[in-house]
Amino acid sequence: MTGLPASLADFGPAALAAVVVAAYLVVGEPVAGHVLHRRFEGRLRTDAGARRSFYRRLLVLEWGLAVLALIVWLFATDVSAGAVGLRWPQGWPGWFTSALVVVVLLLVVASTRQLRAGALLEMARPARRPGEGRHAEPPGLSTLALLPRTDDERRLFTVVGITAGVCEEWLYRGFFLAVVTAVVGGAPSSVLVLVAGVAFGLAHAYQGRAGIVTTGVLGGVMALLYLDTGSLLLPVLLHALIDLRFLLVPASALPTEETA
Template sequence: MSAATALPASFADFGPAQLAAGIVAVYLVVGEPFVGYVLHRRFEGRLRTDPAARRSFYRRLLVLEWGLALIVLVVWLAAPGVSAAEVGLGWPTRWPGPFTWAAVLGLLLLVLLSTRALRGGAVAGPPPEVLRRTRPGEARHAEPPGHATLALLPRSRSERRLFGLVGVTAGVCEEWLYRGFFLAVVAALVPALPVGLLVLVAGAAFGLAHAYQGLSGVLTTGVLGGVLAAVYLGTGSLLLPVLLHAAIDLRFLLVPSSALPAALR
């Protein structure tokens, strides 16, 4: 696997922004998993009593993601030795290789199958009486795999509109954060790191950011993050990863509310 992306050759390229770049990179790996976990558990607690909880959570996600993306943009602008091409801001310089295309096609196949499974019928959830007699979080062991993700999916028309914005935001902001900026910092800190290891690092960081989804969610999003990193490194641009990421998240708009757990509506 070869890389078309021109990554920073040294951490010195970040100039006066070195400290800020390091802090943001550490936050993405260590802080974001914790913050995401806490926010999601609070959201699940509110979901059972507040009909506006999902819309409120979507708005909070929009503010947090665009806010962090703006901070990273400022840090990059303060790094005089790091060009736009070195953080993926440009048109693709070439198409991905056969291995990357195979990974993308495999990922899209899994996405289509999972979406079809959700559309096919209602998803079982914990009995409503279990959720009523426990405090938020206590019924977690009774929840099916993917419960945290299902709780996020929109039910009403207003929720779907906001979720559409969240899906596009995830595509733009998370690719900028975890592929463009984060990989530039990693490559600058360890210049000799092979492309394959950069892909693994990107996948691990992205998977950890979804710790609130449990082990299966971490593994699934970790694979997604790795594939998107391979596409980014193979094309030299964030454009294709952004489009793929947004499409993968927006596919949930195809799932009718009747196919989602009644206990989480």
Template sequence: MTALPDSLAEFGPAALAAVVVAVYLVVGEPVVGHVLHGRFEGRLRTDAGARRSFYRRLLVLEWGLSVVALVVWLATPGVDAAAVGLAWPRAWPGPLTAVVVVVVLLLVVASTRQLRAGALLETTRPARRSGHSPPAHGRHAEPPGQSTLALLPRTADERRLFTVVGVTAGVCEEWLYRGFFLAVVAAVTGGAPEVVLVVVAAVAFGLAHAYQGRAGIVLTGVLGGVMAVLYLDTGSLLLPVLLHALIDLRFLLVPASALPAPGAGPQGDAAG
């Protein structure tokens, strides 16, 4: 079990900075994610390097924010490494946690198959003639509800960079949303029960993926809650990091041949 702080005083002079970073994760990150993803989709039809550029922006954002949180934590005199999950697991997951993780993994596998089937459907769906396409302004490169599909890599270079993004998400997001964030929440609430921490972690993580729509919020929220349970159960970020990275890297199982070509799809041919 993780020994979380039970008082904001343990953060000492870094208490205000810790709260500001935690609030940003809940309020600011959804806004930034929405803006970045909107710009990304807007560039897909005219910029062959849009995905690579978006991946690089994600890497800068996640590592930059993680470093900020790390500096804040290093400035706290009363919060040790174990209190933010930077320790080896103290115990294996309990039976209930293990069952939940297995069920979630099965659901993730099922969702991956569904995503692949959806991608294949998009590649075989007849494209609309350009004369019937909607105006270019605000037009997305992927069908509504397929925001995840738009993110998947098509080329070898994109797949290599996406691999780095997947590993980064596992490391940085677990540090930010489980290790750092839950330590601050526990401190602010004076040692909230674990069930409350799990719910808060789930909501915060789901909102961070608001650009994926309601279904994305629910799915990532559930995954965030499962990661929180796994973290609190073991007292370490190690297993959540590994599981998170594997879940993100599963998208590499969707072959490029099954994905719509750049600019292809039901919303018209690529410009130029």
């Protein structure tokens, strides 16, 4: 991919703001995500609307950050739309990237099947005793708490999934990589892929070590797809597809929470 900023001077008067936003994505977002998810888990068994409230908070946070980054970019008059991926694909991804995308899709299908099986397994578990914390759940099954149960939740989750595809690709691939390249004065694609993967994995630190690794690998693949095509379009579509796969888990197979 060509056209990435050559130096931080390309951001002009927006240089400092660009660095601050990029730094927040690496340092602040993991903390914000952890706090947001812990509060959600705390409310889940006492508030029937906790899941919808959580989805709305996610939408506000992601769109707020995305708009902030967009405003910063608009003030960076020497950074073109192409330099942040806001254009049509300039070519097809290479064979290596294409192979990785196919592997990702196969893993998504497999993980979705496993998630459905895990949901059914959770239904068969004995009810949690009063006072027993969420730490007693087997690793990975706590993810089921995030999935929608009702029709209203499923509709809102659809918006969340699409939002994640649009906003997170813009933030962590388009904007973030442009700032990183500008700060270091240019970097090879391999370094950008690694940096993008690490930043994206840390943003999902609330999912634990396995979640950090999984999302980090996905973030690296998205970055490679972006750099190969010079556009955010394909990463956005792939990202949204990965998130929306959770809608394939039927609500009837998910455990319900008894609210106090």
